[in-house]
Amino acid sequence: MNNKTSAVVRLRKARATTGAAHREGKVTLEMVARAAGVSPSTASRILNGTAVVSELKRHAVDEAIARLGFVPNPVARGLAGGRTLSVGVVTQAIDSPFYGGALRGIEDELSAAGYSPLFVSGQWNAVHETRCIEMLRSRRVDGIIVLTGRTSDAALKALAANLPVVVTGRSLCAPGLVSLNFDNFEGGRLATRHLLGLGHCRIAFITGDTRHPDAKERHRGYLAALKEAGVAADPALVVPGQYTEESGLAAVESLLDKRVPFSAIFAANDQMAFGAALGLHRRQLRVPYDVSLVGFDDVATATYSIPPLTTMHHPVLELGQIAARAMLQLLAGEPATLTLPAPRLVRRESTQARR
Amino acid sequence: MNNKTSAVVRLRKARATTGAAHREGKVTLEMVARAAGVSPSTASRILNGTAVVSELKRHAVDEAIARLGFVPNPVARGLAGGRTLSVGVVTQAIDSPFYGGALRGIEDELSAAGYSPLFVSGQWNAVHETRCIEMLRSRRVDGIIVLTGRTSDAALKALAANLPVVVTGRSLCAPGLVSLNFDNFEGGRLATRHLLGLGHCRIAFITGDTRHPDAKERHRGYLAALKEAGVAADPALVVPGQYTEESGLAAVESLLDKRVPFSAIFAANDQMAFGAALGLHRRQLRVPYDVSLVGFDDVATATYSIPPLTTMHHPVLELGQIAARAMLQLLAGEPATLTLPAPRLVRRESTQARR
DNA sequence: TTGTATGCGTTATCAG
DNA sequence: CTGATAACGCATACAA
Numbered sequence: 001m002n003n004k005t006s007a008v009v010r011l012r013k014a015r016a017t018t019g020a021a022h023r024e025g026k027v028t029l030e031m032v033a034r035a036a037g038v039s040p041s042t043a044s045r046i047l048n049g050t051a052v053v054s055e056l057k058r059h060a061v062d063e064a065i066a067r068l069g070f071v072p073n074p075v076a077r078g079l080a081g082g083r084t085l086s087v088g089v090v091t092q093a094i095d096s097p098f099y100g101g102a103l104r105g106i107e108d109e110l111s112a113a114g115y116s117p118l119f120v121s122g123q124w125n126a127v128h129e130t131r132c133i134e135m136l137r138s139r140r141v142d143g144i145i146v147l148t149g150r151t152s153d154a155a156l157k158a159l160a161a162n163l164p165v166v167v168t169g170r171s172l173c174a175p176g177l178v179s180l181n182f183d184n185f186e187g188g189r190l191a192t193r194h195l196l197g198l199g200h201c202r203i204a205f206i207t208g209d210t211r212h213p214d215a216k217e218r219h220r221g222y223l224a225a226l227k228e229a230g231v232a233a234d235p236a237l238v239v240p241g242q243y244t245e246e247s248g249l250a251a252v253e254s255l256l257d258k259r260v261p262f263s264a265i266f267a268a269n270d271q272m273a274f275g276a277a278l279g280l281h282r283r284q285l286r287v288p289y290d291v292s293l294v295g296f297d298d299v300a301t302a303t304y305s306i307p308p309l310t311t312m313h314h315p316v317l318e319l320g321q322i323a324a325r326a327m328l329q330l331l332a333g334e335p336a337t338l339t340l341p342a343p344r345l346v347r348r349e350s351t352q353a354r355r
Numbered sequence: 356m357n358n359k360t361s362a363v364v365r366l367r368k369a370r371a372t373t374g375a376a377h378r379e380g381k382v383t384l385e386m387v388a389r390a391a392g393v394s395p396s397t398a399s400r401i402l403n404g405t406a407v408v409s410e411l412k413r414h415a416v417d418e419a420i421a422r423l424g425f426v427p428n429p430v431a432r433g434l435a436g437g438r439t440l441s442v443g444v445v446t447q448a449i450d451s452p453f454y455g456g457a458l459r460g461i462e463d464e465l466s467a468a469g470y471s472p473l474f475v476s477g478q479w480n481a482v483h484e485t486r487c488i489e490m491l492r493s494r495r496v497d498g499i500i501v502l503t504g505r506t507s508d509a510a511l512k513a514l515a516a517n518l519p520v521v522v523t524g525r526s527l528c529a530p531g532l533v534s535l536n537f538d539n540f541e542g543g544r545l546a547t548r549h550l551l552g553l554g555h556c557r558i559a560f561i562t563g564d565t566r567h568p569d570a571k572e573r574h575r576g577y578l579a580a581l582k583e584a585g586v587a588a589d590p591a592l593v594v595p596g597q598y599t600e601e602s603g604l605a606a607v608e609s610l611l612d613k614r615v616p617f618s619a620i621f622a623a624n625d626q627m628a629f630g631a632a633l634g635l636h637r638r639q640l641r642v643p644y645d646v647s648l649v650g651f652d653d654v655a656t657a658t659y660s661i662p663p664l665t666t667m668h669h670p671v672l673e674l675g676q677i678a679a680r681a682m683l684q685l686l687a688g689e690p691a692t693l694t695l696p697a698p699r700l701v702r703r704e705s706t707q708a709r710r
Numbered sequence: 711t712t713g714t715a716t717g718c719g720t721t722a723t724c725a726g
Numbered sequence: 727c728t729g730a731t732a733a734c735g736c737a738t739a740c741a742a
Contacts, residue, residue: 095455
């Protein structure tokens with residue numbers, strides 16, 4: 001009792017003398033050690049499980065920690081031990097409807113393990129992305145998760161030589177590096193097959209930004225499905241897009257203006273599908289009565305679009321979780337052998353059999 | 356030349372001997388100081404502009420920094436100086452279409468000033484939010500930005516006593532605290548007025564989650580506009596929602612099922628408006644021919660919904676930027692006097708004059 | 711098993 | 727103006 005009181009009093013004093021306001025309530029490991037009657041190193045060992053200690057002291061320290069409300073200082077820990085318990089996450093646009101889910105998955109998984117994510121946006125700009133990575137390294141993150149990104153494979157491998165790296169959207173192999181690649185080819189093929197199965201044979205394809213490998217894969221999938229079905233691929237049915245709603249709208253307009261006949265559209269992502277839907281709507285064409293429409297990614301808004309969009313489910317939340325778990329494994333020194341779920345079509349109301 | 360080479364060689368050696376892989380390429384301030392022929396303190400002073408130093412030494416140090424490629428270690432800096440150059444950002448859901456923009460604004464502004472944001476999601480849970488804030492404090496962030504949040508005003512004020520705080524979505528006054536409140540009342544009023552001006556007098560209102568102050572404000576705005584126009588407020592026209600698409604859909608269905616007559620709907624946010632639009636679509640009611648629809652927030656997808664949604668523009672990106680700037684001012688010790696843009700209706704295609 | 715001493719890279723506090 | 731020297735809070739060889 002008395003002990004407790006005096007501890008509090010000491011704390012008060014410390015607060016009063018400390019200039020920096022935000023250092024209030026600071027309880028150091030040393031204080032804990034003294035309160036428990038052990039040395040700081042022992043307290044540290046108990047905190048980290050670095051070595052075996054007697055049950056007695058362990059108990060005393062645990063009790064002292066709880067009583068004083070000790071919270072380890074990650075900053076000091078980072079300086080002394082080299083581990084900051086934080087991992088950098090390189091994304092392209094933190095406000096993207098697509099990546100949002102992944103970020104959430106990462107945060108959930110990481111924070112459950114005591115790690116904190118440090119998000120930075122590369123803005124689809126290789127130079128900026130490099131700067132971001134440099135910044136993360138200077139902040140001494142314990143590892144880096146790169147979502148797609150524009151950084152070269154070589155640079156990533158080099159990075160992985162010094163720091164655990166998890167990268168999505170590519171297939172890479174290097175020590176300290178795990179890559180998680182979603183099967184975009186299969187996704188594109190399944191989406192096209194769905195349309196084919198519905199009797200459509202004039203299927204337009206709106207490509208994604210061709211600088212992205214996944215856009216090319218989805219395109220390959222489209223072509224493969226057509227070939228499998230013995231349907232000739234008409235180049236006039238393939239229109240370029242940039243993964244934006246605007247480009248989807250423009251694509252449909254160009255298709256319509258050129259009077260290319262088609263009964264279905266497969267857009268390489270949902271955002272373009274939404275733009276396409278609006279384009280069709282403006283020309284009095286109804287989805288799915290006049291034109292069937294399939295998207296890709298299954299973003300959150302796809303469920304409530306008009307009509308609800310049939311699309312390839314891209315498990316972004318899981319992607320984030322799995323990427324985070326892979327990083328955790330890497331950090332723990334375990335060999336990571338995680339894999340992504342297979343593509344899966346979510347059938348909603350934007351597709352129907354050809355009339 | 357020779358100098359340069361030997362420096363590189365020394366670096367190589369350091370790399371080879373250092374066990375921790377991620378410490379590669381480390382150049383310390385001490386090394387810079389030695390290379391420049393000054394003491395570490397002087398080098399530090401030059402780096403931070405903490406004191407006046409002779410032009411000669413300044414030059415020598417700058418040159419050494421550039422030559423060795425020195426990058427200050429934020430971790431060590433945080434330990435020694437108490438400043439981590441990072442600010443915590445408490446959001447509710449990092450994947451929310453609404454908050455995404457704000458996060459981006461914050462990141463842009465903060466990183467331009469050399470600060471890094473540390474994002475955490477409160478998940479609309481007061482307890483969890485408190486834990487998040489504790490975590491941020493333990494990580495020694497220099498300040499905290501709270502986007503709306505469930506934390507009590509009192510707790511926030513207490514927090515602000517120790518740490519600069521910027522909070523959005525409320526009007527609070529306390530030292531070290533700046534609050535940025537969007538005028539939701541005016542927004543609700545303007546949205547309703549728009550509908551009124553179009554000749555609608557049976558205007559349904561889908562409320563937001565009433566635990567949010569902004570939802571209540573929007574409701575008040577709706578009521579005020581009605582009153583101004585001399586239109587009686589019919590309680591049957593007000594249906595509860597929870598800010599989700601699903602609840603917007605349910606709201607419309609309940610309205611239709613009860614056969615409450617209406618020619619327009621004002622949804623307290625865009626997500627519910629989308630749900631409502633789908634509900635109307637399912638019952639063969641067309642927007643805006645049969646029913647005019649107004650949302651609130653102007654999320655990114657509102658531009659490409661079918662039809663493009665008329666909505667109150669909520670400047671989230673600016674909100675983020677302004678919140679970040681306010682934090683920067685607070686950090687610099689300047690009195691922050693920033694304010695948010697006024698509500699503004701974006702008229703698109705979901706509203707038209709009553710037939 | 712445990713304590714002591716030292717270091718992590720900077721900033722801050724003193725003297726000069 | 728500048729340079730030693732002491733923190734900052736913790737982890738870790740090393741010694742016992």
